[in-house]
Amino acid sequence: MVDKTHSQPFSSVIQRHLRLFIRFRYIDIMKMLEYRSSFIFWVLINILWSLFNILFFSILVGVSGSIGGWNRQEVFVLLGIFTIIDAFTWSLFYANMTEYAEDIFNGRLSLLLCRPVNTQFYILTKKLNPQIIFRLMIGAVITLHSLSELNVSLSPLQILLFVFFLMVSLLFLYSFWFMLTTCAFFFERLENLNEIIPAIRRLWQVPKSVYQGAISVSLASIIPFLLITSLPSEILLNRFSYPVLVYYLGITLIIFFLSKVFFNFAVRHYSGMAN
Amino acid sequence: MHRLFRLLFRAGAKTIAFRAETWLWLILEAIPLIILLMIWQGIYAQTNILGGVQFSTVVFYYIFVFLVDMLTAAHFESWRIAEIREGRIDFYLTKPLGYLSELSIRHVGDKLMSAVLKLPLFVGFIVLIHLLFHPTLPPIQIITLLQSVPLLLGAFILQFFLSTIIVLIGFWLENAEGLDHFRWLSTSLFSGIAIPFAFMPAGLLHLAQLLPFKYLHSVPVLVLLGQQTIRPSDYLYLTVTCFVLGIITLLLWQKARLRYSAYGG
Numbered sequence: 001m002v003d004k005t006h007s008q009p010f011s012s013v014i015q016r017h018l019r020l021f022i023r024f025r026y027i028d029i030m031k032m033l034e035y036r037s038s039f040i041f042w043v044l045i046n047i048l049w050s051l052f053n054i055l056f057f058s059i060l061v062g063v064s065g066s067i068g069g070w071n072r073q074e075v076f077v078l079l080g081i082f083t084i085i086d087a088f089t090w091s092l093f094y095a096n097m098t099e100y101a102e103d104i105f106n107g108r109l110s111l112l113l114c115r116p117v118n119t120q121f122y123i124l125t126k127k128l129n130p131q132i133i134f135r136l137m138i139g140a141v142i143t144l145h146s147l148s149e150l151n152v153s154l155s156p157l158q159i160l161l162f163v164f165f166l167m168v169s170l171l172f173l174y175s176f177w178f179m180l181t182t183c184a185f186f187f188e189r190l191e192n193l194n195e196i197i198p199a200i201r202r203l204w205q206v207p208k209s210v211y212q213g214a215i216s217v218s219l220a221s222i223i224p225f226l227l228i229t230s231l232p233s234e235i236l237l238n239r240f241s242y243p244v245l246v247y248y249l250g251i252t253l254i255i256f257f258l259s260k261v262f263f264n265f266a267v268r269h270y271s272g273m274a275n
Numbered sequence: 276m277h278r279l280f281r282l283l284f285r286a287g288a289k290t291i292a293f294r295a296e297t298w299l300w301l302i303l304e305a306i307p308l309i310i311l312l313m314i315w316q317g318i319y320a321q322t323n324i325l326g327g328v329q330f331s332t333v334v335f336y337y338i339f340v341f342l343v344d345m346l347t348a349a350h351f352e353s354w355r356i357a358e359i360r361e362g363r364i365d366f367y368l369t370k371p372l373g374y375l376s377e378l379s380i381r382h383v384g385d386k387l388m389s390a391v392l393k394l395p396l397f398v399g400f401i402v403l404i405h406l407l408f409h410p411t412l413p414p415i416q417i418i419t420l421l422q423s424v425p426l427l428l429g430a431f432i433l434q435f436f437l438s439t440i441i442v443l444i445g446f447w448l449e450n451a452e453g454l455d456h457f458r459w460l461s462t463s464l465f466s467g468i469a470i471p472f473a474f475m476p477a478g479l480l481h482l483a484q485l486l487p488f489k490y491l492h493s494v495p496v497l498v499l500l501g502q503q504t505i506r507p508s509d510y511l512y513l514t515v516t517c518f519v520l521g522i523i524t525l526l527l528w529q530k531a532r533l534r535y536s537a538y539g540g
Binding site for chain 2: 035037038041042045048049052055056059060062063064067068187191192193195196199200202203206209210211212215
């Protein structure tokens with residue numbers, strides 16, 4: 001793939017992508033205003049699913065008093081962070097990755113590759129459903145309420161680390177998902193490929209201590225899915241260790257780099273015809 | 276009859292043509308179950324019995340829920356609604372075989388072929404569960420197996436009618452796919468697919484016992500496990516529910532086909 005931005009100053013590239021990002025959001029808002037009843041309908045569905053998750057975990061914690069050694073409030077801190085990440089999962093990643101896979105299967109990706117913008121940026125940011133705001137709010141409310149019940153006072157460092165590692169978790173999730181969807185270049189028709197991450201996302205809905213043995217080692221260390229929510233929660237609960245944070249950051253950057261390499265490799269083998 | 280078999284065969288052939296997708300669906304459906312069992316294993320870490328229920332029973336409860344769901348669930352709403360919205364059902368309106376007949380025959384053919392395709396993977400999945408959780412299989416009697424057959428058939432019909440009603444609402448609503456989420460929510464809450472009835476809070480349990488969703492998962496599974504005896508009133512309730520949903524489906528179709536308009540195709 002040709003690097004379409006290498007000859008321009010970095011600041012102008014950033015500005016152009018930022019402008020494009022804002023334009024995309026205008027389009028999202030216009031779509032939302034066009035289908036207002038649909039928007040309200042989906043907001044209601046999002047709220048109901050969030051309430052269901054709260055009820056489900058209330059029942060699970062109610063059965064034994066704790067999950068993986070985490071008490072009710074601690075589990076709900078994690079559930080709040082899961083809801084925040086889930087907001088991005090559905091409103092940003094799922095919508096864009098589905099379109100990306102369809103573009104590959106239908107041969108429309110050629111159009112994206114020819115556009116004067118970083119293709120990976122375009123694929124990720126084209127759609128962002130405004131419903132995300134409601135899920136984010138629900139997640140934030142669950143997290144803050146649980147923290148207040150635990151009487152946790154957060155230091156500025158904890159808040160900074162939390163925000164940073166929440167973004168690291170999103171980058172990890174995005175990179176892995178992007179690599180997975182890029183596999184669509186090599187399959188004839190596998191439209192449910194994009195359902196793998198939604199299917200496994202329950203893994204990080206509970207504390208990592210729930211998992212034992214080889215599964216725990218592989219999912220917390222080799223491909224650290226279990227850290228996606230556990231690590232930001234541990235930062236808020238002041239249970240984190242710096243080596244784990246550094247390790248997670250390193251793994252995420254490696255996976256992000258690999259996702260770019262894999263995408264470039266896949267594009268080189270792309271014929272441009274519908275697969 | 277010959278025509279029916281030809282149509283069933285055609286529906287099955289389509290499923291075979293995209294078998295990689297069918298297998299991936301099974302894996303995608305199995306992953307949340309394995310995760311759920313791991314969560315329950317974490318909950319049972321300190322003890323073997325909670326609320327009078329052993330961990331092995333919980334494992335087999337979810338395995339049977341998975342099996343029942345695999346055999347009875349209907350997932351055709353999304354693409355069928357898109358078909359209606361885009362005006363691609365014209366030819367069903369002019370053929371001797373009606374839209375609802377095509378929909379039901381195709382669903383049965385697809386379900387039969389999917390079951391055959393998924394069976395080897397399901398056996399592998401059971402082996403994996405056994406290796407991961409070491410559950411002890413509760414004694415299953417022939418009589419409970421026989422009792423569960425009409426229940427499974429009833430669950431299949433219920434699921435089919437619920438999906439068909441959502442599809443038919445697509446004639447009126449732009450985003451009828453979203454209604455599927457209401458169905459999933461209701462099913463998740465009241466059918467026992469997510470939370471076994473033994474662990475439900477009293478209020479929720481009372482509501483779940485009143486609603487017919489329990490026949491989708493909880494009742495067939497508990498009968499299979501020998502933990503619930505089926506009464507004639509259960510069969511009656513299930514039959515009446517299927518009948519009422521069938522009437523609603525027919526009424527909706529009568530109204531919907533008068534409302535439908537499309538050109539080209």
